Amino acid sequence: xxxxxAMPLNNPIARILVAALLIMAAIGCQPRQQExxxxxxxxxxxxxxxxxxxxxxxxHDYFDLADTPALDRLISEGxxxxxxxxxxxxxxxxxxxxxxxxxxxxxxxxxxxxxxDPYRDQRFSLGNRDAVGDGYxxxxxxxxxxxxxxxxxxxxxFFWPGSEARIHRVRPTYWKPYAGDTPHGExxxxxxxxxxLPEEERPxxxxxxxxxxxxxxxxxxxxAEAVRDAVIDVDSHLLNLLNGLEERDLLGNMHIxxxxxxxxxxxDFDQYIMLDDYLDLxxxxxxxxxxxxxxxxxxxxxxxxxxxxxxxxxxxxxxxxEDIPQRYRFGxxxxxxxxxxxxxxxxxxxxxxxxxxxxxxxxxxMHGWDPALEEMHGIxxxxxxxxxxGSRSPAVRxxxxxxxxxxxxxxxxxxNEGSLSAWEPLLFSEQPNRVKVQKxxxxxxxxxxxxxxxxxxxxxxxxxxxxxxxxxxxxxxxxQEQDLSLRIDQRGAQAMIDGTAIGPCSAxxxxx
Numbered sequence: 222x223x224x225x226x227a228m229p230l231n232n233p234i235a236r237i238l239v240a241a242l243l244i245m246a247a248i249g250c251q252p253r254q255q256e257x258x259x260x261x262x263x264x265x266x267x268x269x270x271x272x273x274x275x276x277x278x279x280x281h282d283y284f285d286l287a288d289t290p291a292l293d294r295l296i297s298e299g300x301x302x303x304x305x306x307x308x309x310x311x312x313x314x315x316x317x318x319x320x321x322x323x324x325x326x327x328x329x330x331x332x333x334x335x336x337x338d339p340y341r342d343q344r345f346s347l348g349n350r351d352a353v354g355d356g357y358x359x360x361x362x363x364x365x366x367x368x369x370x371x372x373x374x375x376x377x378x379f380f381w382p383g384s385e386a387r388i389h390r391v392r393p394t395y396w397k398p399y400a401g402d403t404p405h406g407e408x409x410x411x412x413x414x415x416x417x418l419p420e421e422e423r424p425x426x427x428x429x430x431x432x433x434x435x436x437x438x439x440x441x442x443x444x445a446e447a448v449r450d451a452v453i454d455v456d457s458h459l460l461n462l463l464n465g466l467e468e469r470d471l472l473g474n475m476h477i478x479x480x481x482x483x484x485x486x487x488x489d490f491d492q493y494i495m496l497d498d499y500l501d502l503x504x505x506x507x508x509x510x511x512x513x514x515x516x517x518x519x520x521x522x523x524x525x526x527x528x529x530x531x532x533x534x535x536x537x538x539x540x541x542x543e544d545i546p547q548r549y550r551f552g553x554x555x556x557x558x559x560x561x562x563x564x565x566x567x568x569x570x571x572x573x574x575x576x577x578x579x580x581x582x583x584x585x586x587m588h589g590w591d592p593a594l595e596e597m598h599g600i601x602x603x604x605x606x607x608x609x610x611g612s613r614s615p616a617v618r619x620x621x622x623x624x625x626x627x628x629x630x631x632x633x634x635x636x637n638e639g640s641l642s643a644w645e646p647l648l649f650s651e652q653p654n655r656v657k658v659q660k661x662x663x664x665x666x667x668x669x670x671x672x673x674x675x676x677x678x679x680x681x682x683x684x685x686x687x688x689x690x691x692x693x694x695x696x697x698x699x700x701q702e703q704d705l706s707l708r709i710d711q712r713g714a715q716a717m718i719d720g721t722a723i724g725p726c727s728a729x730x731x732x733x
Contacts, residue, residue, distance in 0.1 A: 268374060268425045269606060270475040271629055272412065273321075273365075275381070275428070276455055277313060278435025278588070279481035281305070281598040286449040291459035292602065295479060299604030300612040300647060303656070303671060303678060306687045307592045307599060307619045309549040310513055311483040313435070314347070316599075316619060317382040320480060322362030323623030323637025327551040329362030331383070336556050337508035337517060344508065353399070356386040361554065363635035365626050366393045369426045372632050377415045377424035379408050384428065395424060401432055405458040413465045426630060431455045438485040442585035443596070476605035476629050480622070483588040486596040488569055490581045492536075496562070497572045499533040500526065507572075508558060512589035514570040515558035523559045536565040548593070548704045548719065550638075566590050566683070593684040605629075612653035615671040615678035617643055618687050642689060646674035661714045661726035668716065668726055670707065676700065679707055681718055 281304035284292065307316045308325050312334045315326040326332045335346045338358075345352045352358060364383055366376035370391050377395035378384035385398050395415060397403075408429060415424050434455060437447040459479075466472040496502065496514060504520035516526055523541055530539040539562045545552045551561070564570050569587065590597055601617060607629060620639040627634040628641055628648075647654050657672040669680040677700045679686045688700035688707055697710035706717045715724035 268631055269629065270416070270423070270425055270427070270471070271605075271626060272427045272429065272475065272477045273381075273626065274459070274477065274479045275317065275320075275430045276434055276479065276481050276600070277430065277432045278438045278483065278485050279452070279600050280438075280443055280484035280596065281481075281600050283434070283444070283448070283452055283600075286444060287453045287456075289452065289456040291456045291463055292479070294463060295477065295602045295604045298473070298610045299477075299602060300608040300614060300654075302601045302614040302617045304595075304598035304616040304685060305480060305601040305619055306616050306678075306685065307483055307597065309551050309592050310509075310589045311592050311597045312511075312589050313482050314382045316482040318359065318362060318364070320482070320619050320622045321364040321366070321381065321383070321626075323620055323634070323639035324362045325550040325620065325638055327549070327553050327557055328638060329359070330554045330556050331359065331362075332551070332554060332556045332558075333509040333515060335509045336515070337506060337558070338556055339517070340555055354385050356388045356390075359383045359386055359388045364388060365623055365630075365632075366426055366428070367391045368627060368632050368635050369630060370394065374425040374630060374632070375423065376426040377412075378428040379411055380430035381428040405431060405433075405455065406461070409458050409462045409465070412462065413469075416466075416469060416471060426626075431458075434481075435485070438586040439584060440586070442487045443485040445585075473604075474606065476603070476607060478604075478622070478626070479600065479602040480619070481599035483599055484595075484597045485586045485588050486567055486590065486594075488567055488584060488587045490579075492568045493576060494534050494537050494564055494568060494570050495573050495576070496530075496570055497574075500529045502572060510570055510572075510575075512566075512569060512587060513561060513563040516560040516562060518559045526560045530560070530562055536568045537570070538563050546704065546719070548702070549591075550703065563590065566594055566596065591684070593686050595680075595683055595685050598685055607648045609647075609650050609653040612647060612650070613656050614643075614647060614654060615656055615673045615676065616685050616687050617676070640689070643673065643676040659709065659714075660729040661724075662729060663714075663716075663724050663726035665721075665723050668714065668723060670709065670714070672698075677707065679705070679716060679718070681716070681723070684718075686718065 308319045314334050315331050318331040322329050337344055345358050367388050369376045376393035378393045379397050380399050384396050433451040437451040441447040506517040506519050507514055509515040527541055542552055542559055545561050623637050624639040624641040625644045659670045661668045671678045676689050686705050688702045688705055691701045692699040700707045704719050708715050713728050714726040
């Protein structure tokens with residue numbers, strides 16, 4: 222008898238055997254139904270929607286101002302960081318653009334709310350709507366909505382600095398020109414309406430923005446009753462949002478990240494440094510004022526400006542561009558000024574003609590100082606499938622938020638200066654993370670360290686610094702950042718902060 226392979230196909234048995242073989246081959250080509258072996262820390266292939274919410278000016282310690290059921294729910298069901306460490310200057314446009322690009326202002330070029338561009342010989346200010354909507358000012362960073370749109374996702378922005386401009390020739394699919402008087406309820410309704418769109422039209426990335434807490438902080442000072450009322454109002458609208466998401470079976474099935482762009486400090490009418498007392502302002506250009514002044518040499522040289530201001534006032538520090546503290550990461554972009562002057566916390570920089578027309582109580586709160594200062598820290602809450610209920614973390618850096626969002630959306634991140642390393646141990650964890658607290662007594666004063674799985678925050682005097690873990694052994698752990706280092710071993714701790722050695726420090730009781 223001939224073998225099967227040589228059996229004539231007109232033979233009935235042969236035809237049956239060939240048909241069987243074809244069926245078996247077809248079955249073998251089908252995808253196997255098996256238990257997933259993918260890394261649980263990786264986002265699903267189907268994009269989980271992400272909603273990024275900013276509550277402008279919500280200082281990290283505002284949670285105790287009032288009952289906030291919406292924010293409390295996000296905290297109990299997700300991740301709460303101690304605070305959010307921003308970039309310099311701690312002002313709205315620079316910090317918001319850093320969060321969505323993962324770049325420092327000295328790299329992405331949005332160096333202030335008011336800035337000068339020497340290449341274009343033009344000025345940018347928040348009140349100039351043409352400038353705000355001009356993509357030129359934002360082109361040295363790629364915001365997350367551009368990354369998303371370029372990789373086939375859909376973005377919708379209900380206000381975010383930069384979102385109404387065409388950046389790298391791309392805009393979000395859905396966007397709104399900024400209108401600060403837009404009722405909060407209307408903003409919530411629009412986000413829910415976007416999420417109600419058919420799947421092929423529904424946004425994968427959404428942003429939402431509220432400014433009232435910041436406005437009240439400026440007008441009345443931090444932690445004032447008006448600030449409390451603004452917090453209550455925003456939270457009540459967020460509660461409507463959460464209820465709407467729950468009705469749509471989205472709450473818990475999408476990611477929500479709530480941030481603020483800076484904190485707030487009090488200012489006093491009697492604590493202004495008048496720059497024109499030390500410098501002829503007709504011979505320089507000052508592109509930004511407030512806690513810091515950005516000064517450009519025109520008829521006066523950089524060295525002359527520096528000499529005029531260096532040591533001129535006990536509450537003022539001044540640097541040439543190349544000498545700005547490395548920790549600020551502020552010195553490379555062409556919009557970074559020739560000279561930077563920064564006042565102490567609660568002090569402001571102005572000039573006499575401007576102040577002559579000011580009411581004594583027209584401004585009681587401000588931001589824009591050193592981002593490490595505790596009063597400049599904002600908030601970060603995260604809710605959704607990637608975050609274990611009740612998880613906690615030390616302070617995190619805003620520069621790392623872009624990397625986190627790109628990861629959650631399954632995107633290939635554009636060039637950025639952030640890192641996912643501090644987030645990775647917190648994502649898709651079976652158990653909520655807890656913060657370990659170690660306190661030390663140092664010759665220079667008390668030092669507190671709050672430790673997470675891959676990073677730590679160092680609380681020193683009136684500042685909070687965020688450091689990445691760089692070395693671990695059975696006997697010691699070490700963390701590092703620009704101009705900052707910390708080592709903890711069995712003998713205690715030693716630190717270096719802004720070039721100042723701290724320690725040796727003796728350990729006190731560790732807690733969680």
